[in-house]
Amino acid sequence: MPSESNSPRVAIPSSGRSLIAGQFVMTLLAIAMSLVAMLAGITNGIPQAYLDRRKEFIREETSMRLGADMKLNFREELVNHYLMVQKELAVEASRLTTEPYLASRHFFQVKEQIESTAIFDIISMMPKGGILHLHDASIVPLDWVIKTLTYLPDLYTKEREGITPRQFKFSKTPLRVTDGWRNVSELRAEMAMSDKNRSLDEVFMSEWSLYTPDPYNTYKSSNDMWNKFSDYFLTIPGLRSTLETAEMYLREALKGFYADGVMYVELRDGDLFDGDGLDLTDDYMCLVDRVVKDFQKTHPDFMGVKFILTGYRFFSEPMMQEQVDKVMARMRKFPDLVKGFDMDSHEDINHRIRFYLNALIKDDKSVMPFFFHAGETAWTQGADMNLVDAVLLNATRIGHGFAALKHPKVMQAIRDQGIVLEIQPISNQVLGLVDDQRNHPAASFIANNDRLVISSDDFALWDALPLSHDFYITFMGLGATKDDLRLLKKLAMNSIEYSTMTSAEKAVAMKIWQRRWKIFIDDVLTKYHLL
Structure with a gap:
């Protein structure tokens, strides 16, 4: 009225x-x-x-x-x-x-x-379109993971100090204490009796979450942050190592996406192995397709999930070649679900893209669509040179691109080739690349009307929502003082336009988004x- x-x-x-x-x-x-x-x-x-x-x-x-x-x-x-x-x-x-x-x-x-x-x-409250850069092992709040997955029966944990972070494994057959394994429910009960000041749940949260009220003193360097960050991804696979737990995790993630105004998701990684190392990825792809379709029955304006499957920069050349072959096979087997290939892990200390060129090129052409993490670094003439190979390999999108402004030829190629930059402002800050978001390189990308989307990388590890916190930081930090609702609207529309959806899927998604925007x-x- x-x-x-x-x-x-x-x-x-x-x-x-x-x-x-x-x-x-x-x-x-x-x-x-x-x-x-x-x-x-x-x-x-x-x-x-x-x-x-x-x-x-x-x-x-x-x-x-x-x-x-x-x-x-x-x-x-x-x-x-x-x-x-x-x-x-x-x-x-x-x-x-x-x-x-x-x-x-x-x-x-x-x-x-x-x-x-x-x-x-x-x-x-805003319908934000899609998230195009997100890792599938960090898409559910950690408190849910602890309160749900670690309370399941037949779960064991093992600490091996100085070798790997804590491991988890589900086993119907009791695992031996002499091998270092402890039943989680028994360990939780013992701690409740012996330690009145700290529960096992609190131990898990402290081990996994990057959050701290005093970040600059807790993490003395970017490497400190990356070490803890990487430990999480060595720990969480054990809790998602069955199709049952992977399904529980995905269903919870879909609810979280939808509640935050996200109607479409592209996930990185995608591989799933059981506790004995058996590859369950094909079964997992089928599971994702089934769970998403089931979710759409009650949420018809959710547009779906697709995957950018991943190799890791610490792989040997033969391992990367094997992974590339697997991804190409899965693109053929799941053409509506698997859309390309990425390389992940800390760029500063691992192999560069050029190390794997034999696996990535055939007859001087890229073997499939690439969506490379590249330039997620503060260094120059080091790991940032991944950006050169990303544009020469004609990547569809570049994840982070934090160092791109230091390379005028790279920026020219990004613009000329229509490459889209995936920006994750909070992730860049948490992992030590930028303190004041007003100084984020993406402020220049916004000023120059470059092709970009806002994503959230691993939001669960710092207790953020799927997109709202990163959109806030973009609006209030990366954007200029006078950038207004038009910027937010454009970013939401970009996430549809620059997705791997087909033209027909994009047209439907845009109509749905416009209705939700109204x-x-x-x-x-x-x-x-x-x-």
């Missing part, structure tokens, strides 16, 4: 009115100072012709930014106006006072504050009383 006033009416919780009032005063002060400066310039005799040229210059530059071509209707403009008032309040409060700017701080230090903002609330706009108008 429209209000009697012609102006949009904004409802603000009483608990936040004093803070917002203070921020609003600072915003008015900033505007007043700008007006004074402008008037001073006029009275100082600046030629009008110069002022006109300057205005046109800024207009043209703004039109070059990602999302600038998006058109908003009247209802979207109302939401945009409210969104930008909130953004300007946050910017000015930080710029003119000691109020910390949340998107400039480490995610671990400001996560709860971010979640209390109206901007995050609106972004969490509902989202209406829901924001209603929730915040903007009409």
